[in-house]
Amino acid sequence: MTATLPRSGPAAPAAAARPRVVRIAGGRFSFVLRPRIAAVYAVLAAAIAAVFAVSLMTGDYEIPLPRVLLALIGRGERLDLFFVQGVRLPRAWAAVLVGAALGVAGAVFQSLSRNPLGSPDIIGFTGGAATGAVATILVFGGTMLQVSLGAVAGGVLTAAIVYLLAMKKGVQGYRLILVGIGINAMLLAVRDYLITRAELTDAMTAQVWMIGSLNGRGWGQVIAVAIGAGLLIPLILALGPRLRLMEMGDQTAHALGVPVQATQAVALVAASALTGAAIAVAGPIGFIALAAPQLARRLAHTNGTALFGAGLMGALLLIAADLASQRVLAPTQLPVGAVTAIIGGSYLVWLLHREWRSGRA
Numbered sequence: 001m002t003a004t005l006p007r008s009g010p011a012a013p014a015a016a017a018r019p020r021v022v023r024i025a026g027g028r029f030s031f032v033l034r035p036r037i038a039a040v041y042a043v044l045a046a047a048i049a050a051v052f053a054v055s056l057m058t059g060d061y062e063i064p065l066p067r068v069l070l071a072l073i074g075r076g077e078r079l080d081l082f083f084v085q086g087v088r089l090p091r092a093w094a095a096v097l098v099g100a101a102l103g104v105a106g107a108v109f110q111s112l113s114r115n116p117l118g119s120p121d122i123i124g125f126t127g128g129a130a131t132g133a134v135a136t137i138l139v140f141g142g143t144m145l146q147v148s149l150g151a152v153a154g155g156v157l158t159a160a161i162v163y164l165l166a167m168k169k170g171v172q173g174y175r176l177i178l179v180g181i182g183i184n185a186m187l188l189a190v191r192d193y194l195i196t197r198a199e200l201t202d203a204m205t206a207q208v209w210m211i212g213s214l215n216g217r218g219w220g221q222v223i224a225v226a227i228g229a230g231l232l233i234p235l236i237l238a239l240g241p242r243l244r245l246m247e248m249g250d251q252t253a254h255a256l257g258v259p260v261q262a263t264q265a266v267a268l269v270a271a272s273a274l275t276g277a278a279i280a281v282a283g284p285i286g287f288i289a290l291a292a293p294q295l296a297r298r299l300a301h302t303n304g305t306a307l308f309g310a311g312l313m314g315a316l317l318l319i320a321a322d323l324a325s326q327r328v329l330a331p332t333q334l335p336v337g338a339v340t341a342i343i344g345g346s347y348l349v350w351l352l353h354r355e356w357r358s359g360r361a
Contacts, residue, residue: 037300037309044296044312048096051319055092056084058327094217094281095319095336097225099288101278103296103314104233104307106289108271111243111305112264113176116351119290120155120275121344123180127187128158129276130284134191134206138198148224148280155276158183159268167261212285212337214322221281228277232270237307239267244304285337287344288314294351317343 056068061083063071070076071084106119113123120126132154136147166179191210195203242263246253250260275289295317296302296309318336321343325334 037302037306040296040300041309041312044299044309044316048312048316048319051316051323052092052096055095055319055323055326056088058323059083059088060331090219090222091214091217091322092319093222094214094225095322096315097222097229098214098278098282098285099292099315099318100311101225101229101233101274101314102285102288102318103292103310103312104236105271105275105278106314107293107296107305107307107310108236108243108267109289110293111247112267114247115177116294117290118177119287119293120271121286121290122184123177124162124182124184124187125155125158125180125272125275126279126284126286126289127184127191128272129155129279130210131187131191132157132276133280134194134210137206137209138194138202141202144220145224148277151280152228152273152276155272155279156269158187159272163265163268208335209283211335212283212340213335214282215333215335217281225277225281228274232274232277233311235270236267236274239263239270240305240307243267243307247304283337285318285340287340287347288317290351291344291347292317 053065053068056072057063057065061079063080063083067076067080068084071080072089074081074085102120105125109120109123109125110116110118112118129151133147133151135154136150140146140150162176162180162183165183166176195206198206242253242258245256245258246260246263254260279285292314293306293310296306296313299313300306300309302309318340321339322336325336325339328334328339
């Protein structure tokens with residue numbers, strides 16, 4: 001007679017790590033809970049909160065955490081209230097929202113192109129948004145609102161041009177990237193021409209803006225990017241299941257009932273508008289959209305698009321880079337775009353090397 005022993009050791013964690021279906025509202029809504037992904041997302045959220053708190057505490061005028069908490073609820077010393085609510089809090093929120101927007105947009109472009117290099121930085125949508133904003137600054141002398149609209153319009157127009165030129169029985173990854181790189185080169189020439197023909201002060205303003213910075217960002221910019229993210233990120237998240245099916249191939253997705261071309265068009269427009277909204281606030285900050293989706297996928301061990309994770313990773317990367325830009329060479333502040341370029345350039349070299357080693361580049 002043999003006895004059945006209870007499961008223990010390595011089998012127990014494996015069983016605990018299995019995906020579980022969670023039903024809410026009496027079973028009308030359900031979702032799959034994957035413990036590893038949930039744990040990774042929780043760690044990312046905690047890291048964002050920690051860096052956010054440090055951003056509110058540190059600076060030329062340092063404020064201990066208890067006084068920061070008092071200032072957040074409108075109590076405490078006058079200087080604390082000024083620096084926390086008027087200076088540091090809007091800048092930190094701008095970093096989180098812009099980073100999340102770029103991370104989600106990058107995940108969409110990489111999903112559609114099925115290539116880790118398919119980010120708005122490489123394909124040219126960032127360049128289109130930047131060109132629209134620079135043209136608004138130099139040609140029309142636009143206000144901040146007009147510059148924001150110009151960036152969104154430039155990104156969406158560039159997306160439409162790239163999509164139409166790359167479309168041939170659907171949009172293929174490398175064709176989308178190659179067309180985008182060509183359009184980006186032409187847009188760079190347009191921006192350079194506008195700067196050379198502008199007045200010196202206007203040209204300097206546009207050049208500083210093109211580096212990418214969060215210096216001096218106030219609640220107006222935070223509200224603008226929050227509205228854009230609040231409208232577009234839920235739409236993109238709703239397209240997530242379709243995007244994951246399309247990563248298996250257009251024919252397979254079509255056989256499963258996915259309207260492939262309509263989904264591509266809506267996702268491109270939404271991601272381009274989201275990129276434009278982020279760039280309008282912070283300038284063309286590079287490499288966040290490239291690195292965040294890949295880092296999120298590697299941490300969570302997911303094979304498909306991780307839109308929510310890419311947003312969290314983008315927020316963490318940008319707020320951490322902004323904190324480094326303020327404190328590394330203090331009291332001198334670096335543009336955050338310079339910091340992300342250093343980090344992202346190193347990541348791009350590693351990614352290209354990895355693609356070459358695997359025979360895909």
